[in-house]
Amino acid sequence: MMNLVLIVGGLLVLTIIIALVRVSSLISVARKERTKIDKSSNKVNGLLMLIFLIVSGVVTIWYSISTFDDYNLPIASEHGLETDRLFWITMVITGFIFVLTNILLFYFSFRYQYNEDRRAYFFPDNNKLEIIWTVVPAIVLTLLVIVGISTWNDITGKAPKDSEVIEIMGFQFAWVTRYPGKDNKLGNYNYRLIDAENLFGLDFSDRNAHDDFMPRELHLPKGKPVLLKIRARDVIHSVFAPHFRLKMDAVPGMPTQFWFVPIKTTEEMRVETGNDEFNYEIACTELCGKGHFTMRLLVIVHELEDYEKWKATQQPWLAKNPDYISKIPEEMRELAMINAGISLDEK
Numbered sequence: 001m002m003n004l005v006l007i008v009g010g011l012l013v014l015t016i017i018i019a020l021v022r023v024s025s026l027i028s029v030a031r032k033e034r035t036k037i038d039k040s041s042n043k044v045n046g047l048l049m050l051i052f053l054i055v056s057g058v059v060t061i062w063y064s065i066s067t068f069d070d071y072n073l074p075i076a077s078e079h080g081l082e083t084d085r086l087f088w089i090t091m092v093i094t095g096f097i098f099v100l101t102n103i104l105l106f107y108f109s110f111r112y113q114y115n116e117d118r119r120a121y122f123f124p125d126n127n128k129l130e131i132i133w134t135v136v137p138a139i140v141l142t143l144l145v146i147v148g149i150s151t152w153n154d155i156t157g158k159a160p161k162d163s164e165v166i167e168i169m170g171f172q173f174a175w176v177t178r179y180p181g182k183d184n185k186l187g188n189y190n191y192r193l194i195d196a197e198n199l200f201g202l203d204f205s206d207r208n209a210h211d212d213f214m215p216r217e218l219h220l221p222k223g224k225p226v227l228l229k230i231r232a233r234d235v236i237h238s239v240f241a242p243h244f245r246l247k248m249d250a251v252p253g254m255p256t257q258f259w260f261v262p263i264k265t266t267e268e269m270r271v272e273t274g275n276d277e278f279n280y281e282i283a284c285t286e287l288c289g290k291g292h293f294t295m296r297l298l299v300i301v302h303e304l305e306d307y308e309k310w311k312a313t314q315q316p317w318l319a320k321n322p323d324y325i326s327k328i329p330e331e332m333r334e335l336a337m338i339n340a341g342i343s344l345d346e347k
Contacts, residue, residue: 010059017048046110053106057099073242074272076280076301078261079155080245086151090144159259163225168218168282169200170230170237170250173291175282176200177218181211181316181339186229194233197321204318204328210339213314217298218282220262221307227259238286241299243269249286265301316340 075081112118167178167186176199180186187202187209194201202209220226230239232250239258240247248258270278284295302310318324318340328336337343 042114046113049106050110053103074264074269075245076243076262076264076269077245078263079151080243080260082151083155083245086144086148093140093144155260156258159227159257160225163227163259164221165227165229166218166220167200167229167231168239168250168297169233170239170284170288170295171199171233172235172289173284173294175218175239175284175295175297176214177297178202178212178214178317179311179314180208181213183208183211183339187212191233198324199233202317204324204336205332207332207335207339210318210336211316211341212318214317215314217300219307219310220299220301221304222262222265222301224304224307225259225261227257229255229257231255235288236286237284237288237295239282240285241280241282243280247285262301265303266299269301318342 075084165180165184165186169176169178178186178200185208187204188206189201189209190203191201193203200214202212204210228239228246228248230248230250231254232252234252236252237250238247239250244260244262246258246260248256250256264272266278266280269280270276280299280301282297282299284292286292288295316339318336319342322342325333325336325342
């Protein structure tokens with residue numbers, strides 16, 4: 001509310017100043033003091049630009065500091081520390097140049113306002129200046145790009161062999177997750193097998209799919225690499241978990257992936273933020289239709305031991321949906337029931 005009041009107040013003050021300047025100009029025109037109008041207008045405009053520089057600078061600094069925690073969320077992944085470090089290095093370099101050039105821009109407008117006794121210094125070219133302001137930015141930007149590409153390649157490169165592999169799929173308008181069972185291998189899927197229950201299109205002719213399970217939340221282990229296999233069932237979605245500095249599009253027909261290492265459990269983050277109701281979440285940041293706003297998935301980070309205990313309590317999807325046993329090739333049904341933990345007496 002205070003921000004709204006400040007914005008409205010600033011607009012009103014600006015409107016009043018513009019109106020006063022306009023009235024002054026009209027009065028001068030009526031008096032036929034055209035030469036004086038130019039001089040006074042330049043003085044007023046030069047002073048207003050200097051005031052704008054100071055006021056906007058102070059407001060920007062105040063607003064950035066007061067809302068810093070709102071846009072700079074705590075980091076909950078290993079690679080997040082590196083990406084944030086690169087982000088702030090880039091912000092310092094580009095921000096310094098931006099501030100310096102704008103200070104000069106507004107100051108020069110005030111300092112070198114119209115003066116009929118002053119003559120501008122003119123020179124057709126300056127090779128030294130041209131080289132400096134071309135080479136220096138090129139070197140700085142090249143270094144930033146090289147470091148950025150190196151970090152990006154590490155993040156999107158091959159995941160460690162001991163990674164926890166989890167599949168996440170987006171569809172209008174929800175997220176669903178799939179975990180491998182005791183075999184630690186995700187089974188195959190086929191989009192032709194998708195129906196109202198089999199959201200992933202699990203192909204049970206692959207024995208690795210027999211013990212896969214699908215919880216309603218995304219559970220992650222702290223301190224262990226996690227490889228998210230990402231796909232979409234209908235339109236483009238985007239997996240976004242801000243605290244993990246994770247963002248990757250989910251594209252129909254083109255599986256993507258992203259690996260990271262969580263470093264803070266949900267409970268640890270609740271203590272850090274002082275919010276007992278804090279929860280990690282994944283949101284969709286690709287406008288995917290009318291229900292786009294509902295695409296939020298609860299994420300829970302456990303200590304490794306607690307994570308393994310949670311996995312041990314999960315029941316395979318096939319065990320919860322035994323009707324699908326009849327869709328499995330007859331020669332594999334008994335094996336599927338054993339892998340899914342279904343009693344053979346139910347056959």
